[in-house]
Amino acid sequence: MELDPATAITRRAEERREERKEAKRPRAGKAAITVNLQGALKKLRAAIDSVENVAQNMAAAVEELSASAEEISTSVQQIAQGAQNISSRSAEISKIVNELMKAMQSAAEVSRKSGEEAKKAAEEARRSAEDGKKGIESLQQVESRVEETAGLVKELADRVKNIGRIVEAITSIADQTNLLALNAAIEAARAGEHGRGVAVVAEEIRKLAEESRNSAGQIAEIVREIQEQMSRVSESMESTLNRMRTGSKVIMAALEALETLYKNAEEVAESAMNVARLVQEESNKVKSIEAMTSEAAAAAEEQAAAVEQVSSAVEEQTAAIQELNATAQQLLDVVQDAQSALRDLRRFVGGGEIEKQRR
Known part of the structure; x- marks a missing residue:
């Protein structure tokens, strides 16, 4: 069974004391005592050197472990801080994404x-x-009727x-007849x-011619008035036709603009509906992102908790390493004491103390 260094050193010290006791006892001869002591000293020296190497190696290893533990502790603390930051940022992002999702839903509703x-x-x-097309058709029919009426008025004027x-x-x-x-x-x-009879007939003819002339004059006056009225009617109808043509053009332009407006309104309606659909789709995507962000925040919190556990374990390991370092230092102290005792024993053997005691 292999002993730990401290037990081995203690046992070697006991053996040294026994050897000192044996040195005080009478022996068969000086040579035998010297040989035995030198052999024991060599063994003790080898054991002390071995223990010293073990103690130094253990101290170096403990020192490296201590440095590594400190680095690990620092890294773990940084990881824990990073996990906390991630959790905090994830919560903020989740809040922002939630607000963005609400805004997008409102935009979708507005669209x-x-x-x-x-x-x-x-x-x-x-x-x-x-309705405008029907109105323009009716107006065109009226315009056609007015044009027909204008033609009839012109024919009547002729x-x-x-x-x-x-x-x-x-x-x-009548004038010639009168003459x-x-x-x-x-x-x-x-x-x-x-x-005389011819004169009577001639007078009657003259009167008839005069009456005919007067009637023709009245008819001419009536015809003149009719012509003036028909001229005014013709001008009025021509003006009405011009206005109707102008109105038709204006109405046609308005109808074209209205048709363009209708088409644009349809396009706007379709675009607004498309925007609403797209915004709703993006809102669903944002909702998925919000869910993933919440999951990331939860995972970050779990990681932070796990890192805290690791940090506690590292602290415990650091404490154990410090205790081991103290033990290694104690072992080095024991080795130094053993080396000092060995030097004393060498002086004892080399100085003839054994021979003096025998005498």
Whole structure:
């Protein structure tokens, strides 16, 4: 059974005391005593050297272990601090991600409502565009009717002009008839009694011509008034047509703009809905990140707890190493005492103390 260094040194010291006692006892001869003592001294020296080497190696190893333990303790503390920082940062990140997720959900809701409102606006614009198209069709029909009426008015004006020319012809005929009646009356007056009947007829013809002329004049006045009114009507209708054409162009432009607005509103509604879907998808991703962050925080807390346990174990190991270091130092002290005793014993053997005691 191998003994520990301290026990071995103690046993060697006891053997040395026994050897001293034996040295005091009478022996067969000086040579035998000297040989025995020298052999014992060599063995004791070898044992002390072995113990010293063991003690020095143990002290060096303990010193290295102590330095390593301190480094490990420092590293463990740093790891623990890092784990605590990770846990704290993870909690902050989880809070920020949670707020971000709420903001994204709000944005998704706003985008969804905006999409619905834009869709309603697009539907209203579509209905307005359809109503506008119906209105422009009705306006075009009215414009066509007005154009037809204007054509009829123009045709009527042309006929009225013909009536005027006819009236002028009637007036001219009445004037000529009146002149012929006047000439007939003159000839009847020259004929005397024989021309009295002709004179009466000529007078009647003159009166009829005069009445015809007066009637033609009245008709001409009426025709003139009709022409003036028809001219005003024609101008009014032409102005109305121009305004209707301008209004049609404006309405058409408005309808085109309304149709563009309708298409844009549809695109906006679709884009808003797409944004809402994308934001919802990103919100789900952020929610997953928040869950992973929470898991990371929990893992960091568990790691911090584990590191604390490791730190406690390292502290216990450091304390044990310090005790071992103290033991190694005590062992070196024992070795030094043994070396001192060995030097004394050598002087005792070399100085002839044994021989003196024998005498």
